[in-house]
Amino acid sequence: MSALRDLGAVFTGSPVRCRVALGVLLAVLIALPLVLDRYLLSVMILILYFAYVGQAWNIMMGLCGQLSLGHALYVGLGAYTAAALYQHFGVIPWVGAVAAVGVCVAAASAIGWLAFRFGISGTYFALLTIAFAEFTRIGFDHFGWVGGSGGFFLKVVQSDRMDWVNLRGHPVMFYYLALGLAVLGFVVSAWILRGRAGFYFRAIRDNEDAARAAGVDTFRYKMFAVQVSAALTALAGVFFAFYYNNLFPEQIFNIGRSIEIILAPIIGGIGTLFGPILGAAVLTLLSEGLNEALAAAGREIPGVKQILYGVALGLAIMFMPHGIWPALARRLGFDRRDADAPTARLVPPGGDGPAGAPPAGAAPAGGRVAAPRKAGDG
Amino acid sequence: MAEPPLLDVVDASRSFRGLKAVSNASLQVFRGEVVALIGPNGAGKTTLFNLIAGALAPDAGRIVFDGRDVAGLRPDQICAAGIGRTFQIVKPFADMTVLENVMVGGFRGTGERAVAAARAGRALAALGMDGLRDRLASSLTLPDRKRLEVARALATEPRLLLLDEVMAGLRPSETDRMVEAFRRLAGDTGVTILLIEHVMRAVMALAQRVYVLHHGVIIASGTPQQVTRDPKVLESYLGAEAPQ
Secondary structure: OHHHHHHHHHHHOOOHHHHHHHHHHHHHHHHHHHOOOHHHHHHHHHHHHHHHHHHHHHHHHHHOOOOOOOOHHHHHHHHHHHHHHHHHHOOOHHHHHHHHHHHHHHHHHHHHHHHHHOOOOHHHHHHHHHHHHHHHHHHHHOOHHHOHHHOEEOOOOOOOOEEOOOOEEOHHHHHHHHHHHHHHHHHHHHHHHHOHHHHHHHHHHHOHHHHHHOOOOHHHHHHHHHHHHHHHHHHHHHHHHHHHOEEOHHHHOOHHHHHHHHHHHHHHOOOOOOHHHHHHHHHHHHHHHHHHHHHHOOOOOOOHHHHHHHHHHHHHHHHOOOOHHHHHHHHHOOOOOOOOHHHHOOOOOOOOOOOOOOOHHHOOOOOOOOOOOOOOOO | OOOOOOEEEEEEEEEEOOEEEEEEEEEEEOOOOEEEEEOOOOOOHHHHHHHHHOOOOOOEEEEEEOOEEOOOOOHHHHHHHOEEEOOOOOOOOOOOEHHHHHHHHHOOOOOOHHHHHHHHHHHHHHOOOHHHOOOEHHHOOHHHHHHHHHHHHHHOOOOEEEEEOOOOOOOHHHHHHHHHHHHHHHHHHOOEEEEEOOOHHHHHHHOOEEEEEEOOEEEEEEOHHHHHHOHHHHHHHHOOOOOO
């Protein structure tokens, strides 16, 4: 019961203009297929897909501080599980998704247990996630039951019908499916963020020793973060399989895919609710726009997308290390925090005494700076 | 005393690569007491704290809290048992607000956000930090960070509060304010306090009993007046062959 109440409070607890904006955005997204052509629809599907996997990854890294550079593992495992069950046994994807979640949670639990039981953290944990994604890729290259390196293909049904049970048919169906996933990712993230798990995750992220001393079973909660993240990513994999209809280990488990997943939340705003969504929109629109522009100019430059991603990442790290969303949210008045918090952050950490000696121009902003001595009198 | 001690450390030892940081240390803290643990730098005070709080496991000895041996439990289990601690080197959750920091402690044993918020509110009020609740922890001054450490530990509603040099680096006026806050706290909630402190001004004002640790060994105990006159204690602080 309390869980449900908290879920409601996720929305009632945020500023009104924030809720209104969310409602408008959702309404626009629901109406969008009415006006979009097939190409723009596919771009929107891409945005929603990356928004969703970004959210899933963000729960683990943005909230709990556990860096995964191998999230393609869960996309791949989820995709192959549901696809194989469908193709070989005729299991509908909705049931296959449950199996996919199970497989991915099991894999995440194994990795998490290995890492957290033996105190592997930080960079080494990230390397471990890469290692698992890589050897799973190699394993699937030789896994004949699902086609090995030659790929695994789902029966394509060319029709404008929407077969929701088997997820076969028109792109509009996949658009709504992706939208549903993105909403799911948002709601799950918001719900976690608000409850005890969210507090514990962020405590672990900021200082694990202090979290332990404050009563956080850090092993249990890190496992939980990894499991939730993997479960959500598994659903992205199921979507991927039924949308694209073909799976190649070389592609789906590729480390490039893992990196692609994490770019949106990093650029949009790591650890924030809306950052992954915004980041996915910005990145996808930029890269598609660039493609279009190049196509219009009659040119094709291989690898231009990767260069664009690199530049975007570099710019974000240089000019907006917290991502686009925190800066934008403040400007739009969606920020729940005390207005003087960001300026107060200018005070050097650990500085003794009230606000030490703030830089001349910053004096009035903090509000807690002692009244300036009357200048001119001396 | 007929009542068993709330905390009973019996012959606890811990070495680091052959160096005996704490050696057969025993101390008792009774319900409602404020007890100080003092000693020169490197005496092993923080190590002893870490043994009690579960950050380190003792090599030998028992740590009995409320009749139960808690030696070797994890820090979160110790916290659940009812011991809250602060860190000498403050460890705020930098990207969370003051209220959120303290609410992390407030979630002990409950998933209810409202309960955690209420506990956090009481802890912040006890330390006079109401006005800071929406500030990011990373924006706090050192004295406020020290108070935040205490508030977070307090929000776990401990029966025993371990305070590791929460007055260090504070100005005398700030120290007095902190002492006053602890006095009120002990009076209002009846929480038992064991504190490590260098600031004798605070020790004299707060503690009913004092243990002195030197080279990992408890060399004296008694009232603050007793231990400050003890020749062994003076020797440990001033050196062995002090000129006459």
